[in-house]
Amino acid sequence: MKESTGQNYRKRISRVIEYIYKHLDRDLDVNTLADVALMSPYHFHRIYRQIAQETVNMTVRRLRLQYAAAELIRSEQPLAHIAKSIGYSSTEAFIRAFDKQFDETPNDYRKNRKVSAIPLAPFVAMLPETLTEYTAMYEIEIIEFSPLSLLGYDHQGDYMEIGQAFEKLMIDTSTLGLVTDATRSIGLYYDDPKSVPTNQLRSTACITIDNSSDELVNSDLKRYDIPAGRCATVTHKGSYAELEKPYDWLFGSWLPQSGEEAIDFPPFEEYLNDPKTTPPTELLTRIHCLLN
Numbered sequence: 001m002k003e004s005t006g007q008n009y010r011k012r013i014s015r016v017i018e019y020i021y022k023h024l025d026r027d028l029d030v031n032t033l034a035d036v037a038l039m040s041p042y043h044f045h046r047i048y049r050q051i052a053q054e055t056v057n058m059t060v061r062r063l064r065l066q067y068a069a070a071e072l073i074r075s076e077q078p079l080a081h082i083a084k085s086i087g088y089s090s091t092e093a094f095i096r097a098f099d100k101q102f103d104e105t106p107n108d109y110r111k112n113r114k115v116s117a118i119p120l121a122p123f124v125a126m127l128p129e130t131l132t133e134y135t136a137m138y139e140i141e142i143i144e145f146s147p148l149s150l151l152g153y154d155h156q157g158d159y160m161e162i163g164q165a166f167e168k169l170m171i172d173t174s175t176l177g178l179v180t181d182a183t184r185s186i187g188l189y190y191d192d193p194k195s196v197p198t199n200q201l202r203s204t205a206c207i208t209i210d211n212s213s214d215e216l217v218n219s220d221l222k223r224y225d226i227p228a229g230r231c232a233t234v235t236h237k238g239s240y241a242e243l244e245k246p247y248d249w250l251f252g253s254w255l256p257q258s259g260e261e262a263i264d265f266p267p268f269e270e271y272l273n274d275p276k277t278t279p280p281t282e283l284l285t286r287i288h289c290l291l292n
Contacts, residue, residue, distance in 0.1 A: 017164060018168075026087060058276070066240065148184070150224040153165045160241065240275075262292075272286060
């Protein structure tokens with residue numbers, strides 16, 4: 001396949017993924033998505049699977065249930081509303097699909113993960129000595145972090161939707177031959193989602209590269225670097241929708257009491273397994289904070 005043709009196909013598949021993210025409540029049938037890709041429905045399935053490394057039905061189901069998991073944790077919306085918002089015809093069908101993916105019913109998932117911190121006192125116009133009791137503790141490891149060179153796409157908006165940028169990134173870099181067994185997947189997160197409006201949140205989806213890969217980079221991909229240094233890391237096991245808990249504990253409890261000082265560099269995450277092939281409950285995410 002000519003490079004110009006390959007790039008054209010990557011852009012068309014990326015357009016499909018963007019459409020899925022924006023229309024989770026719609027009927028995302030093959031004919032509709034083939035039209036978005038400007039492809040024949042007879043060939044769309046095969047082309048999508050080759051480029052995205054999973055079937056389009058798997059992508060739709062995974063993204064719908066990932067969105068549902070986030071809504072269960074951060075909202076009080078009833079199951080019927082969440083089911084409808086991601087295109088399920090009935091609450092029962094949504095419950096079955098969620099239980100199969102997460103090995104837990106939506107109600108149990110919400111109950112077990114809803115509260116990450118419990119306020120101990122009403123608001124007063126001063127800083128209380130103890131504001132929050134954290135119900136989960138994590139093991140911190142201090143490591144010497146080696147510098148990394150990255151390629152990535154910027155994302156603005158809900159952190160739970162950065163997957164869209166990662167999907168596009170993996171499609172583009174894989175077909176450019178930049179993804180190997182040694183490639184690491186990294187997310188940079190610049191803002192606090194509890195302090196910054198959701199539509200203004202800034203993040204970057206990245207993969208690691210060797211500096212010798214520069215000549216292979218297309219103009220849409222951007223270069224980033226993570227410096228070497230001491231680094232506090234915490235590993236979370238579970239759905240990406242639950243990452244708020246270790247963040248709250250790391251920056252709200254551990255860091256203020258540790259005697260350490262974070263440098264002027266955003267926290268970043270490393271994704272240790274593939275969400276396309278790993279059950280949500282088994283996903284491993286390592287959160288990093290560079291220290292002085």
